[in-house]
Amino acid sequence: xxxxxxxxxKIAKLAKLQFSEDEIEKFRGHLxxxxxxxxxxxxxxxxxxxxxxxxxxxxxxxxxxRVKPSLPREEALKNAPAQDKGFFRVPKVIDQT
Amino acid sequence: MGKETTYETVIGxxxxxxxxxxxxxxCGCSTQFGADPNTQTCPVCLxxxxxxxxxxxxxVEYAIRMALAVHCxxxxxxIFARKNYFYPDLPKGxxxxxYEEPLAxxxxxxxxxxxxxxxxxxxxxxxxxxxxxxSVHAEEYVTENESFIDLNRCGVPLIEIVSExxxxxxxxxxxxxxxxxxxxxxxxxxxxxxxxxxLRCDANISHRxxxxxxxxxxxxxxxxxxxRGVEKALQFEVExxxxxxxxxxxxxxxxxxxxxKKGIAVPMREKEEAHDYRYFPDPxxxxxxxxRKWIDxxxxxxxxxxxxxxxxxxxxxxxxxxDCSVLTEDREIADYFETVVEKVxxxxxxxxxxxxxxxxxxxxxxxxxxxxxxxxxxxxxxxKMVDDGRITRAAGKRVFNEVVLSSLEPRxxxxxxxxxxxxxxxEIERIVLDVIQHHPNEVEKYRNGGERLFGFFVGQIMKATxxxxxxKLVNEILREKLVGQKNPC
Ligand SMILES: [Zn+2]
Numbered sequence: 001x002x003x004x005x006x007x008x009x010k011i012a013k014l015a016k017l018q019f020s021e022d023e024i025e026k027f028r029g030h031l032x033x034x035x036x037x038x039x040x041x042x043x044x045x046x047x048x049x050x051x052x053x054x055x056x057x058x059x060x061x062x063x064x065x066r067v068k069p070s071l072p073r074e075e076a077l078k079n080a081p082a083q084d085k086g087f088f089r090v091p092k093v094i095d096q097t
Numbered sequence: 098m099g100k101e102t103t104y105e106t107v108i109g110x111x112x113x114x115x116x117x118x119x120x121x122x123x124c125g126c127s128t129q130f131g132a133d134p135n136t137q138t139c140p141v142c143l144x145x146x147x148x149x150x151x152x153x154x155x156x157v158e159y160a161i162r163m164a165l166a167v168h169c170x171x172x173x174x175x176i177f178a179r180k181n182y183f184y185p186d187l188p189k190g191x192x193x194x195x196y197e198e199p200l201a202x203x204x205x206x207x208x209x210x211x212x213x214x215x216x217x218x219x220x221x222x223x224x225x226x227x228x229x230x231x232s233v234h235a236e237e238y239v240t241e242n243e244s245f246i247d248l249n250r251c252g253v254p255l256i257e258i259v260s261e262x263x264x265x266x267x268x269x270x271x272x273x274x275x276x277x278x279x280x281x282x283x284x285x286x287x288x289x290x291x292x293x294x295x296l297r298c299d300a301n302i303s304h305r306x307x308x309x310x311x312x313x314x315x316x317x318x319x320x321x322x323x324x325r326g327v328e329k330a331l332q333f334e335v336e337x338x339x340x341x342x343x344x345x346x347x348x349x350x351x352x353x354x355x356x357x358k359k360g361i362a363v364p365m366r367e368k369e370e371a372h373d374y375r376y377f378p379d380p381x382x383x384x385x386x387x388x389r390k391w392i393d394x395x396x397x398x399x400x401x402x403x404x405x406x407x408x409x410x411x412x413x414x415x416x417x418x419x420d421c422s423v424l425t426e427d428r429e430i431a432d433y434f435e436t437v438v439e440k441v442x443x444x445x446x447x448x449x450x451x452x453x454x455x456x457x458x459x460x461x462x463x464x465x466x467x468x469x470x471x472x473x474x475x476x477x478x479x480x481k482m483v484d485d486g487r488i489t490r491a492a493g494k495r496v497f498n499e500v501v502l503s504s505l506e507p508r509x510x511x512x513x514x515x516x517x518x519x520x521x522x523x524e525i526e527r528i529v530l531d532v533i534q535h536h537p538n539e540v541e542k543y544r545n546g547g548e549r550l551f552g553f554f555v556g557q558i559m560k561a562t563x564x565x566x567x568x569k570l571v572n573e574i575l576r577e578k579l580v581g582q583k584n585p586c
Contacts, residue, residue, distance in 0.1 A: 014375065053176065053378040054383050054384060059386060060388070061152070062151070062152045063125075063151045063154065064153075064154060065119050065120050065156075066119070066125060067119050067120045067125055068120070068124075068125025068126070068139075070126045070137050070138055070139050071138055071139050071140070071143075073133070073136050076143060076248070077135060086136075087134050087245035088135070088245065089243055089246075090185040090244050090245075090246055091242065091244070092241070092242045092243055092244050
């Protein structure tokens with residue numbers, strides 16, 4: 001299973017990650033190995049077999065519509081690198097009017 | 098050639114409706130609007146590592162209610178998926194939504210673009226998803242290069258209703274959106290408030306050569322915050338596209354933001370990978386498996402819907418379709434009317450009173466019918482007093498207003514203000530003669546062909562009796578006296 005340099009670059013971009021040329025080549029190799037490994041499954045004939053997304057088979061797992069206490073605001077904001085007036089502070093969000 | 102190409106407008110809408118339930122879709126945080134920022138969050142909706150979502154049953158029930166109301170097929174199995182993108186108001190880095198196997202598909206609603214002309218708008222799908230947080234840019238808070246984030250809205254339950262591209266004009270889109278709101282409110286599952294964002298709408302707009310089956314390149318229009326805003330924004334974009342096409346240009350696929358104040362739609366600067374959401378089934382949530390019996394129970398407990406109710410009123414009460422449409426715009430108004438109409442002799446009287454007086458007060462006072470200070474039973478009493486001839490219709494309206502103001506009972510008001518109808522022939526005769534005597538000039542004019550002055554005399558008599566005189570008797574006696582004195586002896 002061939003993975004191109006561009007594929008790695010695209011995935012990195014979508015994940016907001018930046019890599020050096022060496023790293024890109026390294027990950028290209030890793031991804032190729034992983035996909036080749038998983039590709040082995042394609043050797044099986046799965047005609048007429050439903051795709052399995054989940055292995056559990058629990059039935060009804062819904063909860064009732066009841067309000068539970070939320071976190072105290074200080075707790076919610078505790079891990080934020082920047083906060084002010086009870087808000088999370090972030091670099092300007094673009095493209096909103 | 099020589100023949101000019103005509104273009105057909107094609108519009109599809111994606112509507113998000115916030116469900117009126119207490120807790121969020123995947124956690125127990127409150128959904129209450131307007132709380133202090135970041136006071137309604139928990140590890141689940143903050144996307145903290147290790148936290149697991151658990152689906153709210155009521156959210157599913159409400160989604161099913163809407164699906165049934167628009168005749169969708171509700172699937173007994175559907176799947177939650179992750180929609181991946183980065184945005185500061187989305188702490189998990191993905192939105193839990195439904196993609197490949199939505200909750201419901203293939204529905205329809207009917208709109209009426211012209212009197213008597215019905216048009217079907219198909220609904221492609223309805224699915225459940227969670228809302229994102231809010232970015233705050235208000236100048237009093239933030240400097241130029243930062244934003245504030247409030248995550249209270251993260252995880253608030255939404256349904257997304259996706260139409261087929263079946264609308265052919267901004268007006269049809271407006272009607273469709275209004276219809277959806279009416280249904281959501283009728284089911285009492287969403288308050289339909291566009292300015293508070295509990296109902297949101299994005300539109301896809303394209304044009305194709307008339308008669309062609311192939312869709313043209315579409316643009317996406319966002320940020321429309323009112324019903325009229327949607328229509329205006331669509332009109333703007335339709336005109337823009339037509340101009341481009343008619344001058345031989347091409348439409349670029351892009352997303353536009355509607356600027357309500359300036360009345361224009363501006364292209365949104367987007368990264369090319371912006372729409373690469375890499376959906377995949379959310380491993381934290383097993384497929385939603387629904388019991389047919391539960392869906393049936395929900396169907397059985399649906400309120401009587403708008404169309405059947407209109408038809409029943411037209412059939413059983415002989416009311417005009419127009420009245421039925423007005424009275425079913427809101428379920429609470431419909432219920433109010435139903436209580437009144439069941440108890441009075443003439444259904445049309447009931448509809449006139451509710452459409453006239455009740456809706457007028459609601460509009461004037463900007464209140465909902467639940468806040469109205471006159472109960473259906475009190476209105477019935479007024480209508481009956483008018484019907485029995487105890488008070489005139491004009492006096493009835495006065496009683497109506499007094500009940501609203503004073504919260505006294507209609508009967509008390511009639512007595513207090515002495516509104517009992519004057520239907521004593523002699524007394525009315527006396528008043529008629531008195532009015533005639535005091536207006537010799539008008540009498541002269543009337544007798545010389547000034548027929549229109551009849552209304553003037555009626556007015557004077559009503560004034561003299563404070564609107565209490567029996568109008569039928571007044572007409573009869575006045576006519577008789579005006580004619581009778583033509584040749585005074
Ligand atoms: Zn929460």
